[in-house]
Amino acid sequence: MEAVMVAWHEELARREAAAAEQVERLRGQIAELAEQLNAAEQLMSRLTITRETMSKILVEADGPDEIDVNSTDSSPRSPIGLMLVPQRRPGMPRWR
Template sequence: MVSWRDELARRETAAAEQVEHLRRQIAELTEQLVVAEQMLSKLVITRETMTEILTETDIAGPEFPERVIEYRCASYARPPTPYRQNYSGPPSAIG
């Protein structure tokens, strides 16, 4: 017959091993989660950037995508212009 002390020690050892195994699994899953979150972040940023680029390209016209970049750069170099009732796009000096 097994003594209660031996059985208790066996169970304690088994529980400690299970705890350590679960901690290793959590560490591995945490690493995988970090990698997956980074990939998701990159994809969200890419989608937002592409949406911005495509929206601005549609505004500037598909044949002149460089006008978008020029317009954005020029708009940072000068104060904003007041709203004009008959707005016809970016100033022709940059396009």
């Protein structure tokens, strides 16, 4: 009977060690995934801010397709020289 008890205790210890290893491995994977998730969330936030900013710029530039930096117009437009470019469609000539 004593040999069975020792074998049982050894098997239990082996299984506990294996479970502990698995827990540590999974915690490492979770930490890695958390870092990847954080990076993806930051990218998504930056892209959302970019989309909002560009939408605001395009709404403010509702006049001509191009802003004249030499204009005497006193409106609060940016002097960056914004030009609205149509999306490329099949059959359109390529820029060279």
